[in-house]
Amino acid sequence: MSQDFDVIVIGGGPAGSTVASLLAQKGVSVLVLEKDHFPRFHIGESLLPCDLPIFDRLGLDPGQAGFLFKAGAEFLDERVGGHTVYEFADALPGTPDHAYQVDRATFDHWLLTRSRQLGATVREGERVIEVLTPENGGDPSGVTVRTTATHATERERIADASYRARYVVDATGQDAVIGRREKTTRPLEDFGLGAAFTHFEQLDPAIDHELCVTARGTIKVLFVDDGWVWAIPLGGRKISIGLVSRRRGIKGEWLDQAIAASPFLTRVTMGAERVRKPTVLASWSFHNAKQHGARWTCTGDSACFIDPVFSSGVSLGMVGAADVADTLIEALATNDEGRDDLMDPHALKMMHAYTTFATLVNSWYHTTLLHTLFFSPEPNLEWKKGLTSILAGDVWRDDNAFQTMLLASKRRRKELVPDLVSGKATAPFDAL
Numbered sequence: 532m533s534q535d536f537d538v539i540v541i542g543g544g545p546a547g548s549t550v551a552s553l554l555a556q557k558g559v560s561v562l563v564l565e566k567d568h569f570p571r572f573h574i575g576e577s578l579l580p581c582d583l584p585i586f587d588r589l590g591l592d593p594g595q596a597g598f599l600f601k602a603g604a605e606f607l608d609e610r611v612g613g614h615t616v617y618e619f620a621d622a623l624p625g626t627p628d629h630a631y632q633v634d635r636a637t638f639d640h641w642l643l644t645r646s647r648q649l650g651a652t653v654r655e656g657e658r659v660i661e662v663l664t665p666e667n668g669g670d671p672s673g674v675t676v677r678t679t680a681t682h683a684t685e686r687e688r689i690a691d692a693s694y695r696a697r698y699v700v701d702a703t704g705q706d707a708v709i710g711r712r713e714k715t716t717r718p719l720e721d722f723g724l725g726a727a728f729t730h731f732e733q734l735d736p737a738i739d740h741e742l743c744v745t746a747r748g749t750i751k752v753l754f755v756d757d758g759w760v761w762a763i764p765l766g767g768r769k770i771s772i773g774l775v776s777r778r779r780g781i782k783g784e785w786l787d788q789a790i791a792a793s794p795f796l797t798r799v800t801m802g803a804e805r806v807r808k809p810t811v812l813a814s815w816s817f818h819n820a821k822q823h824g825a826r827w828t829c830t831g832d833s834a835c836f837i838d839p840v841f842s843s844g845v846s847l848g849m850v851g852a853a854d855v856a857d858t859l860i861e862a863l864a865t866n867d868e869g870r871d872d873l874m875d876p877h878a879l880k881m882m883h884a885y886t887t888f889a890t891l892v893n894s895w896y897h898t899t900l901l902h903t904l905f906f907s908p909e910p911n912l913e914w915k916k917g918l919t920s921i922l923a924g925d926v927w928r929d930d931n932a933f934q935t936m937l938l939a940s941k942r943r944r945k946e947l948v949p950d951l952v953s954g955k956a957t958a959p960f961d962a963l
């Protein structure tokens with residue numbers, strides 16, 4: 532079987548569905564290939580305000596759809612009695628003032644449904660097994676993508692398929708189908724090394740006030756001895772709790788131990804129902820040293836994924852996906868989509884964001900900068916505002932003194948996220 536589309540998007544997560552929706556909205560013919568059937572569980576539940584304009588472009592309102600309003604982030608260190616609240620409303624002028632916390636099964640399904648409504652063809656249960664680009668066994672005029680049915684029963688129904696398009700977007704998240712095949716993914720090992728997480732339901736109404744210090748939901752991030760713990764209220768008496776550890780060999784019971792060691796988490800989970808045994812993931816932070824080429828690009832986690840302590844994954848993924856869509860809409864209209872440097876400006880833009888977050892995460896794990904700023908009785912207010920803007924994902928502005936200070940060490944930046952743009956990072960990167 533062979534079909535022709537302008538663009539094939541591999542992966543129907545937030546990055547894939549965003550790029551597909553924005554392309555379809557402009558009349559581009561798009562095929563989304565997703566290996567799973569939605570709704571399905573996914574981790575990554577706390578969003579940042581930087582994706583609010585994208586929801587507007589998609590014609591979606593997360594608040595109306597019932598997702599929990601997120602006013603900011605709280606940081607706690609129960610070992611020293613430290614507690615601080617960072618509300619997005621207190622950021623530098625112009626930073627959007629709220630975000631959302633989402634159950635990803637519902638959220639991802641909602642976004643992918645929108646892609647269908649806007650005209651994208653979405654095929655679930657089809658796993659991409661081969662991508663032929665002009666640089667890798669394909670011909671210069673287009674790309675070929677081969678799939679197989681994810682489930683045996685469907686294999687009989689769909690059989691293996693092959694699709695042709697003018698361009699392919701790899702939005703396969705941590706699977707990074709192109710990067711892993713080409714061996715261009717590079718681990719970032721200096722951050723968290725593993726996570727154990729689960730959901731709790733039927734929370735006691737008595738802890739409502741404590742959970743929603745700012746009247747509405749905030750993520751709670753706790754410093755613990757070997758890493759950190761998140762507590763993300765999801766609305767409806769439900770909360771996501773996860774441990775990120777810097778020790779190797781993560782185990783589910785480490786999460787139970789972290790909860791038992793924390794008076795706050797013990798209060799929150801007292802009497803609640805744990806939905807399932809903790810899910811365990813290890814060694815996930817990486818960057819992709821080659822993120823685009825002739826007729827293909829990566830977007831979202833398949834380009835770069837940095838330790839989730841500042842909840843940057845979904846929102847940077849959506850912002851990057853929108854940028855990819857905008858670049859492609861223009862290029863497809865002028866038959867210019869085959870250039871191998873088409874996505875250079877996009878990759879540079881995203882590198883600035885990844886480097887900012889990677890540097891911040893590095894500070895979290897390896898310096899006392901953030902701990903001091905969070906829990907000092909008299910924090911530097913200009914830095915607090917600047918940090919709040921970064922925590923909102925508002926990282927492409929030139930008036931953030933905290934961000935400038937953070938990125939001041941070129942040596943540190945290059946060590947953290949080197950060579951993000953096809954091996955030619957140094958010169959254009961310095962121009963940012």
Ligand SMILES: Cc1cc2nc3c(=O)[nH]c(=O)nc-3n(C[C@H](O)[C@H](O)[C@H](O)COP(=O)(O)OP(=O)(O)OC[C@H]3O[C@@H](n4cnc5c(N)ncnc54)[C@H](O)[C@@H]3O)c2cc1C
Pocket residue numbers: 541542543544545546547564565566567573574575576577578579657658659660702703704705706707708726728773812815830831832833836839842843844845846848
């Ligand atoms: C422990 C942990 C905690 C996190 N917490 C947060 C958080 O609080 N906030 C936040 O913003 N982010 C968080 N993240 C990150 C977040 O999960 C990701 O950044 C986000 O899901 C990336 O979106 P994406 O669309 O790029 O990829 P994904 O959401 O992973 O979507 C990729 C899609 O591609 C599909 N796919 C993969 N391979 C194939 C294939 N071969 N063929 C077809 N389809 C395929 C997958 O089924 C999936 O649906 C966390 C991550 C981890 C590991």
